[in-house]
Amino acid sequence: MATLSFELQHKDQKSNARAGVITTDHGEIQTPIFMPVGTVGSVKGVSQQLLQSDVKAQIILGNTYHLYLRPGTDVLEKAGGLHQFNHWDKPILTDSGGYQVFSLAGTRKIKEEGVTFQSHIDGSKHLFTPEKVMDIQRSIGGDIIMAFDECPPGGSDYGYAHKSMELTHRWLDRCFTQFNATPDKYGYTQNLFPIVQGGTFKDLRKQSCEYIASKDAPGNAIGGLSVGEPEPVMYEICDWCCQHLPQQKPRYLMGVGTPWNILECIGLGIDMFDCVMPTRNGRNAMLFTTQGVINIDNKKWEFDFSPIDEALPCEMSQYYSKSYLRHLFKAKELLALTIASVHNLSFYLWLVGEARKHIVTGDYASWKEEMVLKLKTRL
Structure with missing residues (x-):
């Protein structure tokens, strides 16, 4: 078992685009990479065989919120983790469920402890804390797991974005404490990525990048973009974050986007992407x-x-x-x-x-x- 590693192999001379290789216990990922979204343990309408033979996917996503609600961690643990459950033998990344909770704005309540929300399936009430989200992702068994963060809505004012960022940082500390206190369940290494927040404010984004970088995690993610802000603002903030995140670690831009968004952001220095757009559209x-x-x-x-x-x-x-x-x-x-x-x-x-x-x-x-x-x- 080995911690995820990243080898930076090439840099473009006229942009910040880069090519590298991420190595996990379930195989290598050539970057830049797009990761198909398999929210409930499957990519909608596409079998794992087609993902390998036609799509040529190198890594897929699962989602903590959805897999926690159904089929539940008991089933996943008895199956031996998501890799065994869905028969995908390549790397898997699991989102923390933070974005799904963000999208449940009408039923969620955010406090220091965590977030209470109602299930979209049956209306039952649940509490996600950083500790619980780490435990759920340990049970799912992704090679890369994401910290639990608060994703502020697009257009949030400075005060809200600042408060949200600081809460995300406090939750990140709790994520790392819980993650480091619990062992890998399935005989391979899981890797925790923190998430940069701060809305569209450069001073907050810089502060968040520096805080996230101080954790020396195997990779880092940029969240809170493509949530309603104009494209030029997204590119500006993405560029700014890439300038302040470590060069030697992979950078993951969450939830983006169109093909042209992806090409522009590769040029800014992003290595990893996911989005529901190809299947939804x-x-x-x-x-x-x-x-x-x-x-x-x-x-x-x-x-x-x-x-x-x-x-x-x-x-x-x-x-x-x-x-x-x-x-x-x-x-x-x-x-x-x-x-x-x-x-x-x-x-x-x-x-x-x-x-x-x-x-x-x-x-x-x-x-x-x-x-x-x-x-x-x-x-």
Whole structure:
């Protein structure tokens, strides 16, 4: 068993983009990387076999809030952890549930002890404390587990963002105390990542980065972005945080975002991304392709028998036609959701893989500018 390590292999000369390798007990992750979101232990509509064969996923996510409510830690522990339960033998990252609690604004109550909230399933009341969240994530068994933080809403004023950041830091201390006091359950090393907060205020973000960096964790995350602030503000704060987080540790930007968001933030120095967008938008007939964005519902695709995306090295994207996929959506056939989800996820993994190639060859900045314009094209 070994603590997660990060080898920084290449840096782009005209941006802050970087390529590296994260090593965990469940295998290596080449960065920059996109991580498909498997909220309840599965990526919606996509089997683990397809995640490996078509999507080429290197790491997936699970969510503490959802897995705690269902199936529960008793089931997960008896199964031997999430890796055994869902038969995924590569790395897993578990979110702390902080964002899900944030999204339950109508039923949650935040206090020093933790957060009380009502289950979205049956309305039952629960309390998440930093200690409990660490224990739940120990039971789930992710290779990377996230600290319990408070995610302030977009547009929060300075006073709220400051108070929230300080609470997140106090909770982080409690997370590390509990994490260090409890052993790994399943014979491999788990790694705790802290989360930078501070809203859109640079002095708070700098203070939070410095506090998080002082913990010397194996990696660090940036939270509280893509929660309603304008894109230029997101990029500005992301850039600022990257300037104040350790160079030798992987940086994870939580919950971001569109393909162009990801390319811009790679250029700022981010290594890890996750977002529900590829599967959520796919289920709603929006496809991200190597040539731009497609709404496959549109009538213009009715007689288009060309592959969904001939340039994408994904079997489903080359096997099925645009016309056929449109037909499946119109017929409300469940297969449409799987094809669209696999396609979009494959595209995201292809995109970060291409980004890595261009970082290594040294022309990332110019390639990124051309690619962002292409990706925003509505076909």
